[in-house]
Amino acid sequence: MAAAVASLIGLSGASSTVYFEDDFTKGMDKWTVGTMPGKEMGKWDVTPGKWFVDEEANKGLTITEDMRFYSITAPLDKPASSKGKDLVIQFSAKIENHQYAFCGGGYIKLLPAGTKAESFNGDDEYQIMFGPDLCGYDVSHVHLIFNHKGENLLKTDKISLEYSDKNEFTHLYTAHIKPDGTYEVFFDLESKAKGKIVEDWGFPKPEIDDPDDKKPSDWVDETMMDDPEDKKPEGYDDIPAQIPDPDATKPDDWDDEDDGEWEAPMVDNPDYKGEWSPKRIDNPAYKGEWKPKQIKNKDYEEGVQLAAYEGAMLGFELWIVNNGTIFDNILVTDDIEYAKAQGEKLWKPTQEGEKEVKEKWDKENKPDEPEGGEEDGEDFDEDEEPPEEEEEEKDEL
Template identity: 50%
Template sequence: MKWAVLFAALVVAASAEVYFKETFDDSWADRWTKSSWKQSDGSAGDFKLTAGKWYGDEEADKGIQTGPDSKFFATYAKLDKVFDNTGKDTVVQFSVKHEQDLDCGGGYIKVVPASSESQMEAFGGETPYSIMFGPDICGYGTRKIHVILTYKGKNYLIKKDLKAETDQLTHVYTLVISSDNTYKVLVDLKEVASGSLFEDWDMLPPKTIKDPKAKKPEDWDEREEIADPEDKKPEGWDDIPATIPDKEAKKPEDWDDEEDGTWEAPMIPNPEYKGEWKPKMIKNPAYKGIWVAPDIDNPEYKHDDTLYNFKDLKFVGFELWQVKSGSIFDNIIVTDDLDTAKAFAEETWGKSKDAEKEMMEKAKKEEAEKNTPPPAAAGSEDSEGDDDDEYEDKEEPSATGSIEIPKEDGHDEL
C-alpha cells in the first residue's frame, strides 16, 4: 500500500501529532462520503481515483479527480480525532493538479468543525467551516490562493493577494496557523506569505477610530494657496474688448444696403484681449493642511489572543464548482507540526514532481507533432500559395471563451 512508502514522514518529530493523512488508494471511498448537496437537481459531479494523464508513479500518484464539466463537487472525511489546537500550530496541506488547464473553478480544501456535524450529510456551500484554503481560478481576473478563517461565526478573507499556480502540474499548498497568532503560506514547500492574524485579517475591529465628536475649528484654514492681496488689476484691462471687427473683411460686391441692411465687418477674436483678470496666487501663510479628526481608542475593540484557536476541527472536505473539470487532489495532511507536513510532501510529491513534469512535456510534444501537418512536396498543388498564406490575417481562438457562472446563494467565498 501507499502508506508504507510514507513511514519516514511519520518519524520526523516524535512530539508531532497527525490528525488526518490521505494519499488516496483503492480503499479511499471507505473513508470519504459523497455529499447529497446538488444531487437532486442533477448538478452534482463526482470524484474518481486516477493518476491522470501524467505522473511520476502511476500507483503512488493516484488522487481523486473531478468530473464531468460544469458541476458542483462535494465530498468529505473525518479526522482521526477531533483537533483542539489550543496552544498548538495548525498545519493543513494538500496537493492539486489542474491537468485540464482549469479556466474557472475552485481548488481549495475546507476544514470543518464538529459543530457542523448535523449538516455534513448535505455538506456544501452553506455548511459552516473553520478554515478554507487553496487556489481559486477564473479567467485572468481571479488567480488567487484563498485563506479564509472563521471567527465568531463570520468568515474573513486574508487581505493579501496571494498568487495561485496555474500550470498543469501538481502543486503542494501548505497553511500554518500558529498559536502566537502568526501564519505562513507555502507553495511547493516555499514560503510565499507570512504575517500576523491581527494585521492580515479584519477579524477584530481597529484599535483606534477617528473621533466622531470632533469638529474642525472655525479658524482652520485648508486653503494651500490664496489670491495675492497686493496684486492689482492693470488700468484699462477691462477696456480691451474680447472681439474686434475684421479689418481685412470687405463688403461683398452684391451687397445691397437697402435690401440687406448696413454692412458690418464680421467680428474676430481680439489678439490683445487677455481674458478676465484674476490676481496671482501665492502660498497661504495661514494654511494648516487638511483637517483630520484625531484618533481615539475604539470602544468596540477588545483584544483577543485566541484568533488562531479552533477547538473542534473534525472534518476535511472539498466543496467546489468547476466549469472545466479534471482537477486531481491528493496527499492531504492535517497536523500540528510543519516539519512533519514537509516530510510528507517530500515523500509523495517530492519524489514524483520531476518525472511528472518530464512525462507532461513529452506528452505535449507528441501531441504537437501529431497535430502538425507534414510539409507539402515542392511543386504540388498544396504548396501553391504558401508564401501568401504566411501573410494572411488569421483569427486566433479565444483563450477563455465565454464562461457563465451560475449564481448560488451561500457558495461565495465569504
C-alpha cells in the same frame, strides 16, 4: 537527499500530531460523497489523471465531469485543535483542464463536529477555508478564510500567485496557523504571506476609531498649495492652441463660388503653452493626516486566541467548470516541519518530473491546435449556461 528527508520526517514525526493524512493509495475509503438538493452533482474518482510521473503515487481525488457541483467529506483521524497549538493544513492540486476563459476554485474546508456528510453544501458552517482561486493568468490567488462567530472573514489583501507553468502541473498549498496570533502561507514550500491574523483579517481589534471624534473644520490636510506669488504672464491667454497652417496653399482647382472661401487647415500652435496654472509649493498650514482618536473596542476579547478551532472533518464543496482537478497529499497536523518534509517526499518529485511527462503526452495526444484555441475557451458549449458562479462563491464565503 532522500535519506535527509526520511531523517527529518522521523525526527519531526516523533513529536508531531497528525490529525489526518491521505495520499489516496487506498482509494476513497475515508471519504463520503454528498449531494445538494436541486443541484446536478458530479462524480468523484481516484485517478492519476491523463498524464503522470508515477501512476500509483500520483493517484488523487479527481473531479471527472464538467459543469457540476461537487461535495465530499472525511472525518479526521483525530480531532484537530488550534487552541494553544499550531495547526497546519496542506494539500496538492493539479488542474489538468483549467481554461483561462473561466474561473474556478479548489478549496478545502475544516469542518466542525456535527457536519452532515451526506448533504454537505455551501450553506454549512466551516472553520477554515483554504486553497487556490484561479481566474486567468494574472488574478490567481490563495484564499485563507476564517470563521468568526458565524461570519466568514476574507483576508484584507489577497495572496497573489504567479504560475510560471500556466498552472498545468501539481502545486502544493500550505497554511500554518500559530497560537500566538500569527500565520504563514506557503506555495510550493515557498513563503508567500505571513503576519498577524488580527491585522490581516477583520477580527475585532483591541482599539477602534472613536465614532464621535470628528475632524475639525479648520483642519488643513493638503500638503501642497498654489504659490500666491506666482502670477500668470501678461498676454498668456492671447496665444491660441491652434493656428492656420502657414505652409498650406489653396488648391489650383479651388473655386470660391462653388467651394466657398478657402481657409487653411488648422494645426497645433508651437508657441502655445497650455492652460496656465500656478506652481505648487509646500503648504505652511499643513497639520498632517487627520485620524480619529482610538478607543477600546467593546467587541475585543482580551486574551482570547484568534482562529482557535476544534475541527472534526475535512470537506470539498465546489462548483467546477472543467473536469480534471486532482487533489492529493492531504495533511492536517500541528507540525510545520513534518508538513514540509512530507511535501519534499511526496509532492516535489512529482512536480519535478511532470514537465517532461506532459510534453511527451502532448505530442502523442494533442493535435495541432488552431490559433486562439483552448485558452480562449472555444471548445466550451456557448449554448450551455453555467450557474451564476460569482453568486455561488459569495454565498459560500
